[in-house]
Amino acid sequence: MGHELVQISPTGLPPANESGLGAAPQALDRAISAARADLSRSSSGPRTFYIETFGCQMNVHDSEKVAGVLMARGLRPVENQAEADLVLYNTCSIREKAAQKVFSRLGAFRKASRQAGKIIGVLGCVAQQEGEKIFARAPWVSLVCGSASYTRLPELLEQVKAGRSRVRGLSLETGECFETELVRRDNPFSAYVTIIEGCDEPCAFCVVPMTRGRERSRPSERILADCRRLAEEGYTEIQLLGQIVNHWQDPSSARRSFAGLLSQVAEIPGVRRVRFATSHPRYFTPEIVRAIENHPALCDQVHLPVQSGSSRVLSRMRRAYTREEYLEKINCIRSARRAISISTDIIVGFCGETREDFEQTVALLDQVEYDQVFSFKFSPRPDTAAAGFEDTVPEDEKRRRLAELQEHQRVIQLRRNQALVGGECEVLVESFQPRLQQAVGRTTSNRVVNFPGRPEWVGRYVQVRVTAAGPNSLVGVRADQALSGGVGAPWAIATCTVDGRKATAARRV
Ligand code: 5AD
16 A cells, blocks of 8 residues: 555444545445454454544644554544553653653543553553663553654554563664555544654753654655645645755755745645644755745745844754844745745753843844744753753742743734734634534634634635734634625624633624
């Protein structure tokens, strides 16, 4: 079956196909018969599985691929861990809190592990980082496997099935990407496609190079083949993934550039939206902005983590750019022919960050006017360069800086979102809230929009008029309904709730 990507819903059944979404029937048939053939070969061992995932989009997609590997071997996904013969935790260790969560969760499943035949495995970054220590702290775990060893999963599972109790996949020495025959896709209209794995950046705070191994890029032909197939299967949004997605380097003879790859994905018939994450400012080029300008399918959104607004801190973080160089990239994005929303990641309280350094970060928020900011207190991680630096900012001060930064950004976001009230935007509906009879979706700029809707709109693109805005989301009405009272229908100002707060909304009367 080569490296086909086949979407299978969490229950293993083909997804509902009402709106033309879902897997191509032939591909699905082939996948299911391959799974049955495998199942008949394995008479004992786990029959059902459940994967719980913490962390980033890469982890979410890794779990989709791991589920594909298991389903290709005849295992059936179930809705909760209690029903599963094989329980896998795909873990995150980017910050200490995330890593701690894993151990408390594993503790909670100690009792379940006594169920006859139940197998517990730990995957992902904590598995890689803690390795043997997991067996010591949670002896009920039988399998520990980091992402660089996922290609060995079938073999490791055979060992578990044969009754071995401490099965390890912990080598970081791989030049391979995790290619799977099947991918169980959890979202029926938006599909992740990995383009590069691992990370070679020297960022002083970050554990990823130690947990995901060296950088390795997938060939452009394979990526494009995946995207074409996904489009044929009805996925309209493609999200290209990589720790440093814009450092992708085509290993094939085509030698496409990252911007060239983006353009080609955007030109695939049926693809309406393309996103990519996460970019490193160091490799962010004007060609990427030109590609976005020239291809409407490339979303009006760039996530460009800055981490700090102080060049002194950036240098200690080993980010390889100064505040000024970062701002040049921002200017390039802001000068694009269409408005592109910009989001970022920020760490406060990094080793040696003074009040003045922090104030430069706050000033950067005003200067860039981000549309979204993900902010974190610095958390020292084992084996990173910063683990050897003095953690000079007290926890209380980190907390105060984080709160100050978030409040500052909240005001900026509210202002930027409110400027959209009265305008229209196209929303890809991602879910429906029956209690509120609300559709929830995203704009191309990655803003969340809530509006009165119907369950069958999920997966569709709907034109919405924005009627109210909070700092984190917009409220609207379907544009044709907004106009159904006649062009120039009277609008009144009313109050409603956005982001849990009272807001002012324009309503048709
Ligand atoms: N402490 C706090 N935040 C961190 N991040 C990465 N490592 C750490 C750390 N040790 C943040 C960065 C990164 C995001 C995914 O997580 O901002 O961009």
